[in-house]
Amino acid sequence: MKKDRLFIRLIVYFVLFIFLVISIYPVVRVLSISLRPGDKLLSTSLAIIPPDASLDTFIELFTERPFLKWLWNSTIVAFAVTVLGLSLASTAGYIISRFNFIGKKAAMLGILTTQMFPATMLLLPLYIIISRLHLLNTFVGLIVLYIATALPFCVWTMKGYYDTIPHSLEEAAMIDGCNRFSAFYKAVLPLAAPALVITGLFSFMSAWSEYLVAAQILQDPAMYTLPLGLKQFQQNMSTEWGLYSAGALVVTIPVVILFMIANRWLVSGLTLGSVKE
Numbered sequence: 001m002k003k004d005r006l007f008i009r010l011i012v013y014f015v016l017f018i019f020l021v022i023s024i025y026p027v028v029r030v031l032s033i034s035l036r037p038g039d040k041l042l043s044t045s046l047a048i049i050p051p052d053a054s055l056d057t058f059i060e061l062f063t064e065r066p067f068l069k070w071l072w073n074s075t076i077v078a079f080a081v082t083v084l085g086l087s088l089a090s091t092a093g094y095i096i097s098r099f100n101f102i103g104k105k106a107a108m109l110g111i112l113t114t115q116m117f118p119a120t121m122l123l124l125p126l127y128i129i130i131s132r133l134h135l136l137n138t139f140v141g142l143i144v145l146y147i148a149t150a151l152p153f154c155v156w157t158m159k160g161y162y163d164t165i166p167h168s169l170e171e172a173a174m175i176d177g178c179n180r181f182s183a184f185y186k187a188v189l190p191l192a193a194p195a196l197v198i199t200g201l202f203s204f205m206s207a208w209s210e211y212l213v214a215a216q217i218l219q220d221p222a223m224y225t226l227p228l229g230l231k232q233f234q235q236n237m238s239t240e241w242g243l244y245s246a247g248a249l250v251v252t253i254p255v256v257i258l259f260m261i262a263n264r265w266l267v268s269g270l271t272l273g274s275v276k277e
Contacts, residue, residue, distance in 0.1 A: 027252075034058070034245035041241045057242035058250075067247060069222070070229030077139055077225060078207040081146045085154055085203035086196060088147070093158025094184055098167070108159075114152045120212060122149070127216055135217075142217045142225075149213075150206040154199040161195035162188065197265040201258060208255065226251050 028048055033041060035053040061067045095101075096108065126145055135141030165188055173183035189196075211227035218224060224232075230247045233240040 027249075030245045030248055033241055034249055036242060038242075041239075057246040061243055061246050061250070065243065066221075066224075067229065067250075070224050070226045071250075073139070073223060074208060074225040074227075077142055077146070078204050080139075080143045081150065081207040082200050082203045084143070084147055085150055086200050088151060089154035089158045089199050089203075090189065090192070090196065092151075092155045093160075094162055094188065096155070096159045097162035098170075111152045111156050115156075119149045123213065123216065126213075130217065137217065137219045137223065139223065142214060143207075145213050145217065146207045146210065147203075150203050154202060157199055157202075158192065158195050161192050165191055194265040197262045201262060204258065205255070209251070 032048050032050060034057055035055070036050050037052055037054050037056060096104065126148065130136055130141040130145060133141070135144065169187045169191070170180075170183040173187040174180070178186060209227060211231070214225050214228050215231075218228060226247070230244060230251070233244040233247070
């Protein structure tokens with residue numbers, strides 16, 4: 001029995017190692033390209049760090065290109081989408097979970113229905129709405145679109161998590177003198193930290209790495225976000241692969257840091273809100 005378990009464990013580790021290599025290989029390739037001088041995409045050398053490696057592309061990225069401006073624009077948009085998305089999703093999910101009102105089933109069905117269609121199918125009507133509101137080429141219009149596309153998933157996630165929190169906690173808080181909002185803010189919301197982390201990460205990612213919607217809304221180069229800015233390194237006849245790769249690596253750093261910080265909440269946030277007991 002011990003040999004069988006050891007053999008099964010070795011197989012599992014081997015499969016996991018293969019998937020690990022598959023996942024890391026593209027990142028290693030991008031790192032290698034960013035260190036090659038002269039915008040070389042391919043090389044005969046198999047070394048991860050090429051013999052003539054240099055940091056010239058990173059220096060040029062930060063000193064000669066408006067990369068910091070793109071980074072600042074993306075930070076503003078992603079931060080606003082995350083904060084507003086968390087605020088709206090946490091309150092809307094609580095209302096749907098705790099209250100019965102006319103149109104509740106229709107609202108839940110509408111939230112589920114919107115998840116059936118990708119954002120690209122909604123781009124034309126959303127563009128028309130933003131145009132009529134005179135919000136084209138503004139961060140406000142871009143933030144509104146990002147929140148509109150991310151909010152249904154966030155609301156459904158928060159609603160599912162609130163369903164797992166006993167009503168007795170709010171009742172006990174109100175007996176101690178809290179009103180409905182205080183009971184929600186002091187008793188329920190702290191327990192929903194895993195779901196809030198998932199909602200915040202999803203809202204952040206929907207704004208940080210999105211290209212298609214931003215390309216339709218933002219026309220002024222001074223307002224470009226990171227995806228739009230990196231696209232400038234790719235021209236019709238040539239591509240600045242070194243700068244492209246260096247920028248791609250820098251863009252991933254905030255995302256990796258956020259996932260490392262929120263790692264302990266991720267598993268519980270994805271599972272506890274998926275069932276109702």
